[in-house]
Amino acid sequence: MRSNLRVRRSPNHSTNHSTHRSRRAARAAAAAVIAGALTLTACSSDNKDKGNDGTGKESSSGSGGDTVTLPKLNGASLEIAAVWTGDEQANFKKVLAEFEKRTGAKVTFVPAQDPIINFLGSKIAGGKPPDVAMLPQPGAIKQAVDKKWAKPIGAEAQAELSKNYSQGWQDIGKVDGKQYGVYYKAANKSLIWYNTKVFENAGAKEPKTWQDLLSTAQTIYDSGVTPFSVAGADGWPLTDWFENVYLSQAGPEKYDQLAQHKIKWTDPSVKQALTTLAQIWGKKDFVAGGAKGALQTEFPASVTQTFTGGDQPKSAMVYEGDFVQVNIAETKAKVGTGAKVFPFPTVGDTAPVVSGGDAAVILKDSKAAQALATFLASPDAATIQAKLGGYLSPNKNVPNSAYPNAVQQKIAKALIAAGDDFRFDMSDQTPQAFGGTPGKGEWKDLQDFLKNPTDVAGTQAKLEKDAAAAYGSGS
Structure with missing residues (x-):
C-alpha cells in the first residue's frame, strides 16, 4: 500500500520523471510506516513512557535537549486569538503560561469565532487586532497577507522553523516565498475510529x-448496530470525507488542480468521488439517525455517541482525525482498548492521508509577538501540549515519548516519518468563502448532498458556482 501523504506544493514545482519516481518511493516508504503505525493495539505499560531509544529517557531527533532562547519582556503584554475551545484552549493556555514564566510578558488568549478571518476583520476595523492569530487554513494566511494584516516572521522564529520543521511544513506557511505562518499544530485527518466491543461482537x-469498508459496515448493521456516525451539522467533516475519497481515487495531481480551481467541480473526477461517497451517505441504515439525524449531529456528539452505550451505541464507527481522542476522553472508552482506529481505506490505487493544521501568524509586529512565534516554533512549546493529549505537532524535534498514549505516539511518529510527502486539507487551501465558512460554499453544498445523495450533478453545479465566485473575489 502506498500513501498520498503529501503537502501541496506551489504550481511551479518540477514534474520530471525522476521526481515522480522519488515521490512514489517516498510515498511507499511513508505508507509502510503508516501501515505499521496504525496497527493500533494497546502497548505494554513497560514501554508506554519510553522514548524512541527505548531507554526511558526523552529523546528527540536533533534537538539535543536544547531549550529555545527567549528575550526578557517584563511589562510587555500581547493577545493571541484562536477558535479553540474546551480542553484544546485550556491546554494551549498552559503553553502560554510557560512563555509568560520565561519572558515576563503577559499573554491574553482571545476566543475567536469561525471563520476567524471575519473575526479578525472586525477587530482590525475597530482598531484592536490581536498581536498573533492562529489561522487554520493556508488560504486564510494568504488572505491576511493580501489584506496587509500579516507580518513576516523574524530571523529567530525562522531559525527555529528551519531547525525543527521539514521543508514542506515551512512552505505551507509561506506566501510569495516569504514566511508568515508557523505551523504549531497538525492533524492526521485520514482515520476511522471504531468501537472495539461492537467490532468484536x-x-x-x-x-x-x-469495498472492505462497505462489507464491514454491512456486517456491523447485521449485528444490530448502525455502522457510521456522521457529523453533518458541521460542514467541515463532510469536506474531509470528500477529500480522502477524492485523493485516493483521483490522485494527488488532480487533488492539487481541484484545490487551486485549475479544474472545475463539474469535472468527472468529482462526480466519481461524490458517487462513491453516496454509497455510505445515501444508505440511511448505514448512518446514525439517517441524513436528518446526521445533519443535526455536531462533531463532538458524532464521536461520543460512538463510544457510549456499551455494546449498543448509536454507531460503531466515526471518521475524523487524531484530535478525536479529546472527545473519546469524555466517554468511558479508553483509546487503544475500547476505542481503536484504522487508516482511511484505499478507494483507488493508493491510500489517502490528508493533513491539516493551525499556524501562528503575527498581526502586530513587536519584539513580544516575534518571541511568541519563536517559542511556538520550538519543541519546548509543542512538547508541553503533546503531554496533555489531543494534540499533534509537525515539529520533528518533539520527543515521541511526550505523547501520552501508544495510539498518539504512533500517529505522531508516522507524521514525522513522512517528512514532506503529504497532502494538506483541500478546503483549507481554498478561499475562506468557499472552504471555510459555516452555512456557505462547500460546507453547505456537501450538507445538501448528504440530505440528497442522488443529486450528484446538482451538487457539482452548486460547488462550481460557489468555487468560481470565491476564487474570483479572492475571499
Whole structure:
C-alpha cells in the first residue's frame, strides 16, 4: 500500500520523471510506516513512557535537549486569538503560561469565532487586532497577507522553523516565498475510529479498501448496530470525507488542480468521488439517525455517541482525525482498548492521508509577538501540549515519548516519518468563502448532498458556482 501523504506544493514545482519516481518511493516508504503505525493495539505499560531509544529517557531527533532562547519582556503584554475551545484552549493556555514564566510578558488568549478571518476583520476595523492569530487554513494566511494584516516572521522564529520543521511544513506557511505562518499544530485527518466491543461482537475486521469498508459496515448493521456516525451539522467533516475519497481515487495531481480551481467541480473526477461517497451517505441504515439525524449531529456528539452505550451505541464507527481522542476522553472508552482506529481505506490505487493544521501568524509586529512565534516554533512549546493529549505537532524535534498514549505516539511518529510527502486539507487551501465558512460554499453544498445523495450533478453545479465566485473575489 502506498500513501498520498503529501503537502501541496506551489504550481511551479518540477514534474520530471525522476521526481515522480522519488515521490512514489517516498510515498511507499511513508505508507509502510503508516501501515505499521496504525496497527493500533494497546502497548505494554513497560514501554508506554519510553522514548524512541527505548531507554526511558526523552529523546528527540536533533534537538539535543536544547531549550529555545527567549528575550526578557517584563511589562510587555500581547493577545493571541484562536477558535479553540474546551480542553484544546485550556491546554494551549498552559503553553502560554510557560512563555509568560520565561519572558515576563503577559499573554491574553482571545476566543475567536469561525471563520476567524471575519473575526479578525472586525477587530482590525475597530482598531484592536490581536498581536498573533492562529489561522487554520493556508488560504486564510494568504488572505491576511493580501489584506496587509500579516507580518513576516523574524530571523529567530525562522531559525527555529528551519531547525525543527521539514521543508514542506515551512512552505505551507509561506506566501510569495516569504514566511508568515508557523505551523504549531497538525492533524492526521485520514482515520476511522471504531468501537472495539461492537467490532468484536459482530466478528468484523479492520477494512483496508473501500469495498472492505462497505462489507464491514454491512456486517456491523447485521449485528444490530448502525455502522457510521456522521457529523453533518458541521460542514467541515463532510469536506474531509470528500477529500480522502477524492485523493485516493483521483490522485494527488488532480487533488492539487481541484484545490487551486485549475479544474472545475463539474469535472468527472468529482462526480466519481461524490458517487462513491453516496454509497455510505445515501444508505440511511448505514448512518446514525439517517441524513436528518446526521445533519443535526455536531462533531463532538458524532464521536461520543460512538463510544457510549456499551455494546449498543448509536454507531460503531466515526471518521475524523487524531484530535478525536479529546472527545473519546469524555466517554468511558479508553483509546487503544475500547476505542481503536484504522487508516482511511484505499478507494483507488493508493491510500489517502490528508493533513491539516493551525499556524501562528503575527498581526502586530513587536519584539513580544516575534518571541511568541519563536517559542511556538520550538519543541519546548509543542512538547508541553503533546503531554496533555489531543494534540499533534509537525515539529520533528518533539520527543515521541511526550505523547501520552501508544495510539498518539504512533500517529505522531508516522507524521514525522513522512517528512514532506503529504497532502494538506483541500478546503483549507481554498478561499475562506468557499472552504471555510459555516452555512456557505462547500460546507453547505456537501450538507445538501448528504440530505440528497442522488443529486450528484446538482451538487457539482452548486460547488462550481460557489468555487468560481470565491476564487474570483479572492475571499
